[in-house]
Amino acid sequence: MSAANPSTSRRPLHRRAFDVQVFARDDGQFDVEASLTDTKTHDVPLAGVPRKAGDPIHEMHLHLTVDSSLTVTAARSETRWMPYPGACNEHGQAYARLVGLNLMNGFRQGVQERLSGTRGCTHLTELSLVLPTAVIQALAGSVIDTREGDSDGAPPFQLDRCHALRRDGATVARFYPRWHQATPDASTTAS
Structure with missing residues (x-):
């Protein structure tokens, strides 16, 4: 994405890309x-080792399994590219x-309580914070009813969000x- 009308010439320096994919399993999860x-567009030294332009600075993955209520039933992480091998990837099964x-x-509050700061990796924790809306988007209209609301008569989850x-x-x-709820007319509510 670029600025609509950049006022000066510019050159790219850095790119951070998130990718989230959701798959239906045969077991209903x-x-x-x-x-x-x-990635960077120029060579940079990392921990005393040159990293070539275009090679990842970070490449990190989260793998989750969620059930139909969107509760996480399994989770693991994997760090393939990192600035400090032997340190960045030593968060175990955090x-x-x-x-x-x-x-x-x-979810987001729970992530912060369980994994913020030194309890996890800054980048993996940040990645986990995009998961709720991505997974809801993946399941909206098929697994999650976005039209009629829930069985208790509550409106669809996305309204007022x-x-x-x-x-x-x-x-x-x-x-x-x-x-739909009409906004109260100010003239009828003022007394």
């Missing part, structure tokens, strides 16, 4: 494969601590009329 890759967290309920889908807005009025 879902595998989540996520990666973070950092990311197994994601097991038991639910992607729709308190972003400005476009606020329940008093035009988008909800048009596409989710059952769940």
Whole structure:
């Protein structure tokens, strides 16, 4: 992505790419494969060793399995490229601590409690924070009902979670009329 109208010439320096893929399993669970890759456009010294332009500075992977309620049932990490071999990849099975967290309920807070700071890797922890919306997007409309809401009569989960889908807005009025809530008229509420 580039700026709409850069005001001066420029050159790329660094790229961070996230990739998240979700797979349906035959046992009813879902595998989540996520990666973070950092590359530079110029050679850089790392831990006294030159890293060539285009070679990854970081290439890290998270592998999760989640059930249909989006609770993590298995988790592991893998670090393939890193600045400090023998140190960066020595976090052991830290990311197994994601097991038991639910992607729709308190996941990001749970990640911070279990893996922030020296309890994990900064980059893998950051990568884990993009997983809730990516997995929900993967399952929306097929596994997660995005139209009718849950069996308790609650509205679809996505409503009131972003400005476009606020329940008093035009988008909800048009596409989710059952769940639309008109904004109270200020003249009738002021007394």
